[in-house]
Amino acid sequence: MINSDKSVIIVGAGIGGLATAVRTALKGYRVSVYEKADSCGGKLTEFELGDYRFDFGPSLFTMPQYVLELFKEAGKDPKDYFTYKSLPEACRYFYRDGTRFTAPTSEEEFVKIASRTFDVSEKKLKAYMDENRKIFENAGEVFLTHSLQKVETWLQPKVVKSLFHSYVLNMLKSMHQVTSKRISDPRLVQLFDRYATYNGSSPYKASSILNSISSLEHEYGTYFPVGGMAHIAKSIENLAKELGVIFYYNKTVERIKYVGNTVQGIEVDGKAILADIVVSNMDVHFTYERLLQKSTARLEKREKSSSAVIFYWGIDRSFDELGLHNIMFSDNYEEEFAAIFEDKTLPADPTIYINISSKHSPSDAPANAENWFVMINVPADFGQNWDQEIVQLKQKVVSTVSEQLEVDISKHIAEEWIADPRTIAEKTVSHRGALYGTSSNHWLSAFLRHPNFSSEFKNLYFVGGTVHPGGGIPLCLLSAKIASDLMN
Ligand SMILES: Cc1cc2nc3c(=O)[nH]c(=O)nc-3n(C[C@H](O)[C@H](O)[C@H](O)COP(=O)(O)OP(=O)(O)OC[C@H]3O[C@@H](n4cnc5c(N)ncnc54)[C@H](O)[C@@H]3O)c2cc1C
Structure with missing residues (x-):
């Protein structure tokens, strides 16, 4: 352990913030995490609907080595905290012409x-x-x-x-x-x-x-974390706690405090809390707008990534044709992406992704039933009439899925909750509800993403899906590694 006199405050306990907590604690810093919600994970959380358990956001787990590395670097056996199954099957694809293809890993x-x-x-x-x-x-x-x-x-x-x-x-x-x-x-x-x-x-x-x-x-390969996706976040939180990281939940950071161009800490409940280093795991747009009260004009210029409408359905029967990951493709992919990124409307004929964690974790649903996470890619929130759009979208999704499975699926939806870009924006403080911050549609996107450090403020770093190298669990974990390596 080195630098034990230095303190770090992390804003947000998303996967990027949690991994940064572990990495900075391993550098010997005194680390505290301030999180607005009552538990860790951000987009990587879970909830229950009747007798069904659902992961709120991510469903696909790849590159587990970046999770394992946190435990190994702490000198721990990852298996004591976190286990996962390797999956021989990557995804089941359904095409409108009747083609079905189960993709092996x-x-x-x-x-x-x-x-x-x-x-x-x-x-x-x-x-x-x-x-x-x-x-x-x-x-x-x-x-x-x-x-x-x-x-x-x-x-x-x-x-x-x-x-x-x-x-x-x-x-x-x-x-x-x-x-x-x-x-x-x-x-x-x-x-x-x-x-x-x-x-x-x-x-x-x-x-x-x-x-x-x-x-x-x-x-x-592709993997299934035992205990569900949210368990990835919880296991890293457990490790961080063992390393002495202190977590403050239900605490919304109101400001990042700075004097001149040097960051000095944060403000919570109107009180200043000093630290040598501040790391923001909050969406970079809101970090500038709310915590630094700086212009977001440059960030606004970058195209947002897609968002999603998700139907969380408790289905009262099981389907052998479906696996953990399933894709029911639309007939016109080009039109679908033009709707999302050019017209910023919901695709008339969307591709449907269905994730069913109960296929590998039977306790996620009652016997002979399944927990369906049905996700449609949609534009980020630009004030579309979501309530109206979702009514039409649900009809289309129900009809496509029913056609593919030759069963009227509407009769089997025992529980339902729906998330849309507004829900994602509010629940996870994500600008316009974008799942991955900015899109990678520009050929220079990798260079245009916000770096993991501030070029304006000393002692300020950024981690998570809205900054370099990008969104998704593996990249958020890598953002933590890059940011922590930059600190001295
Ligand atoms: C529906 C959906 C499906 C996805 N599917 C996949 C997938 O299959 N595989 C994959 O790898 N990735 C997927 N992703 C993307 C992945 O979830 C994200 O890239 C990743 O979880 C983002 O982590 P993060 O570190 O940026 O933090 P976030 O999860 O964005 O968390 C940020 C945290 O900061 C907190 N916070 C914000 N403001 C403050 C404040 N002022 N004070 C204190 N705390 C604050 C928030 O409450 C939140 O907990 C999906 C995302 C969604 C929403």
């Missing part, structure tokens, strides 16, 4: 079964997937684990090499452009295009460098 199996289902040879598909993996090997490590705004990053030869390869590998072309050139079957192109939604973007706009996301699932 193993790349070898995926190639074999996909080439039997779609119009693609094993050789062609393998070559395309190898290419995606190479993009990740070349660029992923640099973009995800370094601060892009520090000169030291660009002095490393591997960074220059990786950037060169990224450009060679069509950074200026969209994901869809590159995939549809390599693969001719539109159903398989749609499957790969879907990975743009992993950071709330459009495959028709996001750089083809993001095709590398698909390789992560096959390279690192």
Whole structure:
């Protein structure tokens, strides 16, 4: 332990804030976390509806190594805090033309079964997937684990090499452009295009460098955390507490205090609390607007990521055709993304994602019943008439799902709660309810995201899904690592 005389305050106990708490405690700092809600997790929380348990937000867990690393660096056995199952099946896909495809996690199996289902040879598909993996090997490590705004990053030869390869590998072309050139079957192109939604973007706009996301699932696998997704946050909170981190819940931070350009602490309940370092895990937009009372004009210019409407349905029967992750594709993906990002309206014919954690955790639903998390990608909140839109959306979702399963699903919804961009914005203090802060639709998005430090204020750092390297659990965990490494 070093630096034990230094204190750190973290604003927010989302996954990024929790990981930062562990990392700064391991640096020997005295760490306190102030959280507005009554428990940790932010978007990564859970709730009950009748006899059904639901995770509020994330449902897909990849790259567990970034969670495990926190426990290992603390000298603990991760298994004492956190366990998870490795999943042989990545996702079940349903197409309107009747095609069904269960995607295995193993790349070898995926190639074999996909080439039997779609119009693609094993050789062609393998070559395309190898290419995606190479993009990740070349660029992923640099973009995800370094601060892009520090000169030291660009002095490393591997960074220059990786950037060169990224450009060679069509950074200026969209994901869809590159995939549809390599693969001719539109159903398989749609499957790969879907990975743009992993950071709330459009495959028709996001750089083809993001095709590398698909390789992560096959390279690192997909997992199911025992106890549900929310358990990831709780286990990191437990570790942080053991390391001496103090958590203050139901405490809304009102200001970040600074004198000149040096941050000195925070204000809570009208009282100043001093610290050597402040880390904001709050949405970066609101950190500037509410805590620093600074202009957000530059942040406003960046396009927001997509948001979601989620139907949390307690279903009174089970469906063998469905697995943990299921996608029912729309017929016109391009129109769907144009609605979300150009028109900022709900897609008329949306792709439907259904997650059913009770498939792996039977206690999440009564016997022979299932907890369905039914998510539709929609635009961020720009004042749309959500109440009206959701009525129409529900009709469409019920009719598509009923058609695919050949059962009138409306008769089996025993419990229901609906979240929309307003709910997400309010519950998790997310600007316009965007799931991942800004979109990655611009080819320079990686460079345009807010860095993990402040160039204006000394001793101020930023972590979480709205800053570098981006949204999603693995990237939030990496933001904590980058920010903590920058502190001295
Ligand atoms: C519906 C949905 C589905 C998703 N699906 C996936 C998925 O499948 N896989 C995946 O990896 N990711 C997914 N994500 C994204 C993922 O949830 C986020 O990127 C990640 O959880 C964000 O973590 P964070 O560290 O930014 O903190 P957040 O979760 O945003 O938490 C921020 C915390 O700060 C607190 N706070 C805010 N203001 C203050 C204040 N003034 N004072 C004190 N506390 C404050 C909030 O209460 C909150 O607890 C999904 C998100 C949503 C909403």
